[in-house]
Amino acid sequence: MSKNVRVRFAPSPTGPLHIGGVRTALFNYLFAKKHGGDFVLRIEDTDQNRYVEGAEDYIVESLSWCGIPFDEGPGKNEKFGPYRQSERKHLYKQYADQLISSGKAYYAFDTSEQLDAHRKGHEAEGKTFIYNWHNREKGRLVNSLVLTEAETQAKIEGGEHYVVRFKSPQDETLLLKDIIRGDISIDTNVLDDKILFKSDGMPTYHLANIVDDHLMEITHVIRGEEWLPSLALHQLLYDAFGWETPEFAHLPLILKPTGKGKLSKRDGDKLGFPVFPLEYTAPDGTVSRGYKEDGYFSDAVVNFLAFLGWNPGTEQEIFSLEELVKDFDLKRVNKAGARFDPDKTKWFNHHYMQQQLDLDLAEQFKTIQPELADIDVNYIALVVGLVKERATFIVDFWNLSHFFFASPTSYDEKASKKALKEDTADILNKVIELVNTTEDFKVENLQANIKGWITDSDIGFGKVMMPLRLALVGALQGPDVFDIMFLIGKEETVKRIRALVKSIN
RNA sequence: GCUCCGUUGGUCAAAUGGUUAAGACGCCUGACUUUCUAUCAGUAAUUAAGAGUUCGAUUCUCUUACGGAGUACCA
Numbered sequence: 001m002s003k004n005v006r007v008r009f010a011p012s013p014t015g016p017l018h019i020g021g022v023r024t025a026l027f028n029y030l031f032a033k034k035h036g037g038d039f040v041l042r043i044e045d046t047d048q049n050r051y052v053e054g055a056e057d058y059i060v061e062s063l064s065w066c067g068i069p070f071d072e073g074p075g076k077n078e079k080f081g082p083y084r085q086s087e088r089k090h091l092y093k094q095y096a097d098q099l100i101s102s103g104k105a106y107y108a109f110d111t112s113e114q115l116d117a118h119r120k121g122h123e124a125e126g127k128t129f130i131y132n133w134h135n136r137e138k139g140r141l142v143n144s145l146v147l148t149e150a151e152t153q154a155k156i157e158g159g160e161h162y163v164v165r166f167k168s169p170q171d172e173t174l175l176l177k178d179i180i181r182g183d184i185s186i187d188t189n190v191l192d193d194k195i196l197f198k199s200d201g202m203p204t205y206h207l208a209n210i211v212d213d214h215l216m217e218i219t220h221v222i223r224g225e226e227w228l229p230s231l232a233l234h235q236l237l238y239d240a241f242g243w244e245t246p247e248f249a250h251l252p253l254i255l256k257p258t259g260k261g262k263l264s265k266r267d268g269d270k271l272g273f274p275v276f277p278l279e280y281t282a283p284d285g286t287v288s289r290g291y292k293e294d295g296y297f298s299d300a301v302v303n304f305l306a307f308l309g310w311n312p313g314t315e316q317e318i319f320s321l322e323e324l325v326k327d328f329d330l331k332r333v334n335k336a337g338a339r340f341d342p343d344k345t346k347w348f349n350h351h352y353m354q355q356q357l358d359l360d361l362a363e364q365f366k367t368i369q370p371e372l373a374d375i376d377v378n379y380i381a382l383v384v385g386l387v388k389e390r391a392t393f394i395v396d397f398w399n400l401s402h403f404f405f406a407s408p409t410s411y412d413e414k415a416s417k418k419a420l421k422e423d424t425a426d427i428l429n430k431v432i433e434l435v436n437t438t439e440d441f442k443v444e445n446l447q448a449n450i451k452g453w454i455t456d457s458d459i460g461f462g463k464v465m466m467p468l469r470l471a472l473v474g475a476l477q478g479p480d481v482f483d484i485m486f487l488i489g490k491e492e493t494v495k496r497i498r499a500l501v502k503s504i505n
Numbered sequence: 506g507c508u509c510c511g512u513u514g515g516u517c518a519a520a521u522g523g524u525u526a527a528g529a530c531g532c533c534u535g536a537c538u539u540u541c542u543a544u545c546a547g548u549a550a551u552u553a554a555g556a557g558u559u560c561g562a563u564u565c566u567c568u569u570a571c572g573g574a575g576u577a578c579c580a
Binding site: 010011012014044045046047049050108111112115123126127128130161163178181184186187190191192195197198199200202204205206209224225226227228229230231232250252253255257260261262307308309311313314315317334335336337338339340341343344346347348387389390391392396399400415418419455460461462464465466468469470473475476477478479480481 | 506507508509510511512516517518519520527528529530531538539540541542543544572573574575576577578579580
């Protein structure tokens with residue numbers, strides 16, 4: 001137990017990092033930091049056909065934006081490097097050979113077409129084709145278990161393409177352990193003899209991840225549930241090499257908000273929320289939106305990601321990264337897949353916005369809103385302070401606050417109908433008088449004067465406040481009417497009320 | 506088809522072999538003698554179904570149903 005905790009996040013660079021991948025990275029990070037361990041990034045690019053330019057940079061930038069940088073990885077603290085499997089290519093062959101000489105693996109010469117034919121044939125008979133002892137020694141398949149040594153050698157030397165397959169055992173029951181799921185038992189008779197080494201000279205994921213995890217001294221493998229069915233093979237491989245097996249934890253999937261299946265890129269487009277941390281432009285020019293560009297704060301993203309499948313067991317829902325590190329526990333990760341809830345992510349963002357300083361928000365607001373170029377940021381901050389509780393994103397501010405920066409140019413029709421009555425003009429004229437005679441133009445004084453008058457004259461709040469709001473805002477919207485009057489000032493207030501009175505006549 | 510994993514209100518979820526099964530988001534309703542996308546308050550689950558173990562099960566076991574994943578010379 002004195003061993004230093006080392007975990008790895010091992011994405012393949014086939015495109016932008018999906019939000020589920022970010023969650024996996026986050027859980028790895030939290031677990032590592034909780035135990036004072038290391039978080040390693042390893043690029044699993046053994047499939048050269050699926051390599052996408054720029055994907056690796058995207059992964060690194062995403063982790064960095066989330067505030068969960070790796071301790072070791074490509075170009076960083078390379079104690080166990082290289083960290084790209086393509087650059088470790090030379091390492092894997094010897095391990096495949098080792099398994100062959102110990103009789104745990106064998107050469108296979110079957111072509112993809114032949115295998116397809118076998119699968120189809122079995123399917124037609126209602127049977128399942130499994131490439132293992134059920135079939136491998138019956139002469140239908142071409143491999144070094146049915147061929148003589150000389151025949152095998154001849155094929156290899158003759159340049160025939162071959163793969164290396166793992167020889168899975170017969171009639172054994174495997175007992176597997178998973179931190180989240182507990183004990184799992186598997187009958188080895190249903191296991192395929194998986195390909196370990198491909199004919200293009202690259203290992204498959206299965207071989208590479210075991211070899212690398214061992215060489216990199218990984219102690220805990222935390223990955224998505226889609227790997228659970230491969231766990232038996234992986235355990236068998238550790239055993240075959242005689243290596244100590246790391247502990248495993250398979251995270252529940254993130255499901256679509258509606259319908260069936262796991263969350264996919266398309267769901268974001270369809271339902272209007274990002275599925276990627278950062279905006280991504282594919283090689284073909286297609287742009288996918290990102291949380292960052294959509295106006296989400298990275299703390300909020302990290303917080304809601306942490307709650308996808310995990311919870312602290314208390315009522316606390318707002319967690320900083322430091323708090324997450326402190327409270328995170330793999331044992332409290334759920335087994336069942338979690339449906340992604342875009343509304344909840346918005347709620348988190350709203351919450352994190354409330355905690356930010358008005359001045360900081362004002363500065364961000366100013367940079368995205370051209371109309372604000374010449375406005376004092378301190379004034380903007382006062383406005384932001386009044387409207388931010390109704391906003392989820394910075395971009396919401398303008399709709400909520402434009403009337404603090406410009407007079408209404410029109411009056412909302414429905415609002416007018418509701419607010420304007422026959423005596424409205426008279427009432428507003430009286431309000432103008434009250435505003436003008438308010439000496440010290442402050443919220444409390446305005447409130448006292450106007451509310452006092454309403455109460456004394458027995459007019460009713462609605463008849464005064466609604467048209468007043470309409471005059472100031474142009475609609476029945478916005479924060480407290482007195483706050484608005486105060487911020488825009490006495491002159492502007494009077495001007496706007498006069499404008500409405502004029503438009504009534 | 507086969508293998509594995511799962512199943513508590515619309516969603517995320519807490520909890521315990523034994524009181525009225527937390528909380529959050531969302532929804533709807535009400536309140537706020539002034540709007541609301543704000544605020545406050547309130548409504549909603551016979552814990553998938555059936556059986557078994559037990560004095561007692563949502564919590565343990567089995568069956569069924571449903572959902573998910575895997576089943577590639579992808580990761």
